[in-house]
Amino acid sequence: xxxxxxxGNVVVHxxxxxxxxxxxxxxxxxxxxxxAACPSDVVDTALLLVTELVTNAVVHAGTNLxxxxxxxxxxxxxxxxxxxxxxxxxxxxxxDDLGEGGRGLTLVSRLADTWxxxxxxxxKEVWFCLGESTAVAxxxxxxxxxxxxxxxxxxxxxxLVQQLTxxxxxxxxxxxxVDLCGGRARLVNDSAVIAEVGLGVGxxxxxxxxxxxxxxxGAVELVNxxxxxxxxxxxxxxxxxxxxxxxxxxxxxxxxxxRGASAFLAEASELLAGTLDAPQALAMLNHxxxxxxxxxxxxxxxxxxxxxxxxxxxxxxxSTALLEAKCAPGAAVSGALARAIAQRSVLPATLDADSxxxxxxxxRGRVLGGLAVGRRAPFTPAEIVLxxxxxxxxxxxxxxxxxxxxxxxxxxxxxxxxxxxxxPVDPALEVAAEYHAGSAGMDVGGDFYDxxxxxxxxxxLVIGDxxxxxxxxxxxTRVSRDVLRLxxxxxxxxxxxxxxxxxxxxxxxxxxRFCTLACAHLVPEAGGSFRAHIYSAGHPxxxxxxxxxxxxxxxxxxxxxxxxxxxxxxxxxxxxxxxGEALVFYTDGVTESRSGTSQFGDMRMLAELRExxxxxxxxxxxxxxxxxxxxxxxxxxxxAVLVAMVPRR
Numbered sequence: 001x002x003x004x005x006x007x008g009n010v011v012v013h014x015x016x017x018x019x020x021x022x023x024x025x026x027x028x029x030x031x032x033x034x035x036a037a038c039p040s041d042v043v044d045t046a047l048l049l050v051t052e053l054v055t056n057a058v059v060h061a062g063t064n065l066x067x068x069x070x071x072x073x074x075x076x077x078x079x080x081x082x083x084x085x086x087x088x089x090x091x092x093x094x095x096d097d098l099g100e101g102g103r104g105l106t107l108v109s110r111l112a113d114t115w116x117x118x119x120x121x122x123x124k125e126v127w128f129c130l131g132e133s134t135a136v137a138x139x140x141x142x143x144x145x146x147x148x149x150x151x152x153x154x155x156x157x158x159x160l161v162q163q164l165t166x167x168x169x170x171x172x173x174x175x176x177x178v179d180l181c182g183g184r185a186r187l188v189n190d191s192a193v194i195a196e197v198g199l200g201v202g203x204x205x206x207x208x209x210x211x212x213x214x215x216x217x218g219a220v221e222l223v224n225x226x227x228x229x230x231x232x233x234x235x236x237x238x239x240x241x242x243x244x245x246x247x248x249x250x251x252x253x254x255x256x257x258x259r260g261a262s263a264f265l266a267e268a269s270e271l272l273a274g275t276l277d278a279p280q281a282l283a284m285l286n287h288x289x290x291x292x293x294x295x296x297x298x299x300x301x302x303x304x305x306x307x308x309x310x311x312x313x314x315x316x317x318x319s320t321a322l323l324e325a326k327c328a329p330g331a332a333v334s335g336a337l338a339r340a341i342a343q344r345s346v347l348p349a350t351l352d353a354d355s356x357x358x359x360x361x362x363x364r365g366r367v368l369g370g371l372a373v374g375r376r377a378p379f380t381p382a383e384i385v386l387x388x389x390x391x392x393x394x395x396x397x398x399x400x401x402x403x404x405x406x407x408x409x410x411x412x413x414x415x416x417x418x419x420x421x422x423x424p425v426d427p428a429l430e431v432a433a434e435y436h437a438g439s440a441g442m443d444v445g446g447d448f449y450d451x452x453x454x455x456x457x458x459x460x461l462v463i464g465d466x467x468x469x470x471x472x473x474x475x476x477t478r479v480s481r482d483v484l485r486l487x488x489x490x491x492x493x494x495x496x497x498x499x500x501x502x503x504x505x506x507x508x509x510x511x512x513r514f515c516t517l518a519c520a521h522l523v524p525e526a527g528g529s530f531r532a533h534i535y536s537a538g539h540p541x542x543x544x545x546x547x548x549x550x551x552x553x554x555x556x557x558x559x560x561x562x563x564x565x566x567x568x569x570x571x572x573x574x575x576x577x578x579x580g581e582a583l584v585f586y587t588d589g590v591t592e593s594r595s596g597t598s599q600f601g602d603m604r605m606l607a608e609l610r611e612x613x614x615x616x617x618x619x620x621x622x623x624x625x626x627x628x629x630x631x632x633x634x635x636x637x638x639x640a641v642l643v644a645m646v647p648r649r
Contacts, residue, residue: 002030013069019058019082021199027054027067027080028179034069035076041157042130045111046078048160048172052107053080053126061086063123075113075131083123111163155241166249170195173238174220180231183224187242189217194246198223208236210243217246261386264292268390272397276404279310285371285394286313293383295354295375298327299361299394300337302369307334307341310369326352327372337370346388348379355379359391363399418448418477428524429459430647432616434624436589436639447587447640448477452488457524460488463585463642464517465539476513476561479504484519494521494535495570498560502568505561514561518542518585522644525576530646532583534573540591543584543609544575545619545645550584550609552602582619582645584609589639590623593631600630616645 002015013034017023027050035043050067057065061082070077105126108115112128119125154176161169170187174197177185184198187210206225210217220239226232268288275281282299289297296314300307309327314320327333332351340347340358344367347358354374361369371391373379379387415437423431431451446469452460462484466476483504487497505515516539522530534542538559543550557570577583586605593600608626613619620643628635 007070009072011071013071014066016064016066017054018064019062021058023058023065024051024054025179025199027051028175030067031069031078032179034071038071038076038131039157040154041159042076044157044160044172045130046076047175048164048168049108049111049128050078050080051172051175053078053105056105057082057126060084061123075129077127077129079125079127081123081125085119085121085123107168111160155237166245167195169245170242171197173242174198177220177222177235177238180234181222181224181226183222185220185222188219188221189246194218208232208239210239210246212243212247215247217243217250257382261382261389264288264386265389265393269393272393273400275397276401278398278401278405281394281398281401282311282369283313285390285397286311289313289371289373289387289390290315293375293379293386294373296323296373298323298333298372300327300334300369300371302341302361302367307338307370309334333372337372341367341370346384348384357384357387359387361391361395361398363392363395366399368395368398368402414474418474418481420449420451424451424453426453427647428457428528429522429530430616430643430645431459431461432620432643432645434620434639434641436624436628436635446473446477447589447638448481449585449640449642450481450485451642452485454489459522459530459644460494460519461522461583461585461642461644462517462519463539463542463587463640464515465587465638465640466515467513473513476505476508476515479508480515480517480560484517494519494533495572498535498537498557498570499565499568502560502563503565506564508561514538514559516559518555520583520585520644522577522583528579528646528649530577532575532577532644534575534583535570537570540586540588541573542586543606544577545582545584545609545613547580547612550606552606553583577644577646579646579648582613582616582643584619584623585640585642586623587638587640589635589637590627590641592637593627593635593639595630595632600627604630613645614648616643619643619645 002013005012013030015026015030017026028047031046031050032043035046054065054067057080061084063083065080065082068079108126108128113130115126115128117124117126156169156172164172174185174187174195178198183200183202184196186196186204187194200223202223204221204223207219207221209219220235220242222235226235271284271288272281275284286297286299290313296312296319298312299310301310306329308329309324312320312323312327314323325331333356336347336349336351336356337358341360344360344362349356349358351374354376355378356372356374357379359371359373360367361371371394373387419435423433433449435447447465449463454460464477464480466473466480480501483501484497487500488494492500505513516537518534518536518539518541520535520542521533523533525531534553534555535557536555537557541553541555543552553573553575555571555573558568591600591602591605604626605623608623609619613622620641623641624639627639
């Protein structure tokens with residue numbers, strides 16, 4: 001039973017309610033009648049909030065309760081009191097059998113102008129106040145009396161709708177249908193119940209479609225059919241509003257999925273493009289997939305022997321070993337994937353209660369392997385399309401990594417032919433070398449060195465640099481090294497050998513590559529010394545390391561592969577090397593190593609070589625290390641250092 005009274009200029013409506021499922025409906029009727037003259041946004045908000053609070057009190061307090069509505073000229077206050085002195089549940093969720101979308105006090109905190117709680121030994125109270133902010137500026141219109149129940153025949157005020165989630169709006173619309181028609185009501189689509197409210201038992205015997213144009217989105221279903229034309233009209237109005245809400249939400253979800261898919265593909269493409277390691281590319285592909293849409297993913301490599309699992313990933317790392325067993329040759333996953341690869345098509349399947357998508361990895365028309373992706377929930381068509389896109393990008397990244405690996409292997413093998421397989425060991429002369437490739441094995445052919453031991457106990461050392469990089473430069477490097485080695489072994493004088501090499505390079509084609517080199521013929525003398533005859537063909541002359549100084553040789557000459565033989569000029573520098581003295585050959589990768597805008601340069605190099613040295617290997621390592629440290633480990637060019645040292649006795 002409800003009571004109405006006044007306190008000053010405030011009209012007070014109050015009702016005592018039992019702790020049962022009929023209480024929320026009775027509270028709604030009280031609030032709707034008490035606030036009939038208020039703006040519609042105040043009424044709509046109050047109805048929504050009192051439903052939540054009363055339902056919460058019924059479920060969590062389990063005692064009798066009272067609802068009080070205090071109405072003044074510019075505000076309305078609603079109070080819900082129960083007889084349980086316990087703590088207010090701020091995050092409570094209403095039991096499913098009530099058919100209510102309870103959300104504790106989260107709605108109150110969002111929608112009320114002010115609100116609070118009071119606690120006493122006799123129970124607790126939750127209250128909220130409306131009207132102080134909603135009536136400012138442009139007031140909402142008064143609610144028209146279109147039906148005996150003031151809450152029954154209107155949709156939600158647009159001011160309130162903007163503050164509600166889709167679920168909250170749909171529940172309140174159903175509440176209004178039940179307020180008008182009684183019984184129970186629910187919203188359904190093709191596969192599920194979206195929302196349900198109301199009391200009583202019985203089957204849903206009446207429905208009206210949720211439809212926009214020719215597209216059917218579901219239906220509003222009622223246990224009790226509308227009893228009048230005005231009730232049917234209102235339910236139809238609610239159905240039209242719900243259809244618009246669902247369609248808008250569906251479009252928003254679709255746009256969000258598309259944005260998410262685009263962002264995921266962009267991130268996946270960037271990460272996959274950043275690796276040139278083939279196994280890492282497949283491992284990264286697996287982890288990208290399980291991070292976004294799957295429980296597990298397995299990548300397979302295809303070769304003449306069939307499918308071999310290359311990488312697996314599972315959201316539960318403890319299940320990785322089991323997944324590897326499921327992907328072993330002859331297992332169900334491998335067999336199903338082999339069929340998908342044979343058809344070159346995506347094959348959805350169900351394996352061991354998992355929904356699985358099997359995809360071939362194809363790049364540049366070649367089948368590289370396959371991908372198996374699984375999870376408990378079925379994959380949607382949109383997710384399968386996204387997986388196809390990811391698999392294409394993964395296959396291309398994997399193919400690029402395989403091609404890069406093949407190129408590195410070829411380049412490494414080619415580069416190894418440009419350098420002596422091993423340095424000779426002889427007590428008469430120490431030789432040592434350091435070599436650093438500027439681009440991790442991919443760019444070959446820039447720098448080379450060679451050491452030839454002659455039958456007369458003399459030595460020939462050469463270091464050179466061919467213009468350019470890559471296969472063409474490597475070919476010129478190989479020619480330069482082999483021609484010079486052959487001529488020197490046959491005893492051809494150095495100047496004549498350089499002229500023959502120049503002629504050979506000129507005959508290489510219409511776009512010959514020039515070559516610079518420095519060399520020395522070391523002839524043994526009495527007492528273990530060596531007479532070094534030094535030549536330069538456009539290359540920095542070697543440094544002569546003495547016990548107390550380091551100076552550059554004065555040898556000069558014309559670079560090779562550009563001028564005719566009659567234009568070549570060479571000057572020989574002959575020096576005597578005694579015990580502890582050395583010749584240090586180097587390429588411009590040493591002196592041109594950079595730190596910012598500064599170069600290592602000749603002066604720093606000579607300063608390094610003025611320090612005492614006890615072995616040829618120590619000299620070579622020290623100079624290479626100094627250039628590397630100067631460039632902070634970022635040497636951008638090939639670096640070669642060759643040292644010949646007369647050992648101390």
